[in-house]
Amino acid sequence: xxxxxxxxxxxxxxxxxxxxxxxxxxxxxxxxxxxxxxxxxxxxxxxxxxxxxxxxxxxxxxxxxxxxxxxxxxxxxxxxxxxxxxxxxxxxxxxxxxxxxxxxxxxxxxxxxxxxxxxxxxxxxxxxxxxxxxxxxxxxxxxxxxxxxxxxxxxxxxxxxxxxxxxxxxxxxxxxxxxxxxxxxxxxxxxxxxxxxxxxxxxxxxxxxxxxxxxxxxxxxxxxxxxxxxxxxxxxxxxxxxxxxxxxxxxxxxxxxxxxx
Numbered sequence: 001x002x003x004x005x006x007x008x009x010x011x012x013x014x015x016x017x018x019x020x021x022x023x024x025x026x027x028x029x030x031x032x033x034x035x036x037x038x039x040x041x042x043x044x045x046x047x048x049x050x051x052x053x054x055x056x057x058x059x060x061x062x063x064x065x066x067x068x069x070x071x072x073x074x075x076x077x078x079x080x081x082x083x084x085x086x087x088x089x090x091x092x093x094x095x096x097x098x099x100x101x102x103x104x105x106x107x108x109x110x111x112x113x114x115x116x117x118x119x120x121x122x123x124x125x126x127x128x129x130x131x132x133x134x135x136x137x138x139x140x141x142x143x144x145x146x147x148x149x150x151x152x153x154x155x156x157x158x159x160x161x162x163x164x165x166x167x168x169x170x171x172x173x174x175x176x177x178x179x180x181x182x183x184x185x186x187x188x189x190x191x192x193x194x195x196x197x198x199x200x201x202x203x204x205x206x207x208x209x210x211x212x213x214x215x216x217x218x219x220x221x222x223x224x225x226x227x228x229x230x231x232x233x234x235x236x237x238x239x240x241x242x243x244x245x246x247x248x249x250x251x252x253x254x255x256x257x258x259x260x261x
Contacts, residue, residue, distance in 0.1 A: 027054040030257050035250055039241050040212075042231035044254040045158050049169065049224045055258050065138065065155035066230060069204030070110040071213045072149035074183070075164070076118060077107060079130045081179040085121045089186050093117045104186040110201065116146040134173060136164055150204060161215045161228035169217070169226065187216060192252050195220045195259065199227070201247060208235050214247040220259050227251060 032044065043061035047054055056062060080086035080103075089104040095113050106114035119127065124145050131139040137156030141148045148154050156164075167173050171180055187198035199216030212231040217224065229251045233243060 023052040024054060025052040027056065029059075030055050030057045030254055032057040032250070032253060032257070035253055037241070039237040040231050040233040040243075040246065042229065042250055043158055044229045044250060045162055045227065046218075046254060046258060047162050047166070047226040049226065050222075055254070057254060061230060061232075062158045064230075065157050065160075066211045066213075066232075067151070067204040067206045068137065068149050068154060068156045068161075069202030069211060069213060070112075070149075071156075071161065071200050071202035071215050072154065073107055073110065073115055074168075074200055074215075075131065075134055075136050076115050076122075076149075077103070077183055077186070078134075078168075078173070078175060078179055079122055079127065080118045081182055082130070082175050083122060083126060085118065086182075089182055103182075107186045107200070108188045112150070119146050134164065134167070136160075158228040158230045161213075161230075162226050165215065165217065165226040165228070169224075184217075190248070192255070195252075195255055197227075197251065197255070199248070199251070201244075203243070209233060210235070210238060210243060212243055212247040214251050218255060220255075225255075227254070229254070 030044065035042070041061065043056070043058040045054060045056040045062055077086065086103055089102065091103045092100050093114055094100050095117065101109070101111050101114055105111070124141065127141050127145065128139070131141065137154055137160055140153040140155070142153045144152060168180060168183065171177070184198070187200065190197045190199065196219045197216065198218065199214050202213035204211040210233045212233070213229065215228040218227055229247055231247055231250065
C-alpha cells in the first residue's frame, strides 16, 4: 500500500504542472491472487472517474517503468492527427502492400509498419516536442525514430499510463476536439456482459522478459474507468501460456471483482 500511495502523490504533483489537479479520493486493493502464476507477474490499476478512486493489484509494479510497446500507438495517433498527417480514421498509408491499412485497422491490429511510417512523417523534432508536452513517461525517443517505443529507451509505468489516459479523458493536452474524438473512435470494443472495454494491447521485450500491456477506457452502465494492466514473463516461459490473451483476461478479472464488490 505504501508504494501505491507514493505513486499517487507523485501523480498528483506531476499532473498539477499547468493542468488541473488529478484527484484521488482513495486507493483500495483488489484480490487477484487466484490469477497468479509462476510463469508471469502482473499488476492492474483501475481509476474510477466518478468517485476518483484507485483500485489496484500488486502495487510493487505500478511505478516500474517499462517499454510501452504498441500502447505507444495512442500518443503516436494523437500526434499524427494533431499535425494533420492523419486526416481521420480512414487515412491510408501506402506501405507497398496489396491491402494498405487504414488508421483504424492499423491501430486495432497493431500494424507496426504503419506507425513507423507515421513516425517518419512526424519527424524527430515534432515527436520530441509532443512527448514533452504530453509528459509521456521519460519522453525519450532514442536511439531510432522508428523503433524507440519498441526496443529503444522510452519507458512508462502503469501509473503514468493512467495519468496520460486521464489527460485524454479530460481533454487536457491542448489538442483539437476532433483529435480526441478520432482516437476514441478507433479503439476496439470488447464486451463482457454489461462491461465495455476499449483497450490497446502492447507486447515488447526488455531485460530478458516479455512485457505485456493492456490499457484504455471502460464503461459499466453510467460508470467510466481508466485502466492499465502490465505483465512480465521471463524469456524461458515463452510459449508455455497464451501471453496475448492473458493481459486481457487479467483485466477482465479485475473489473469483474470491482463491479461485483
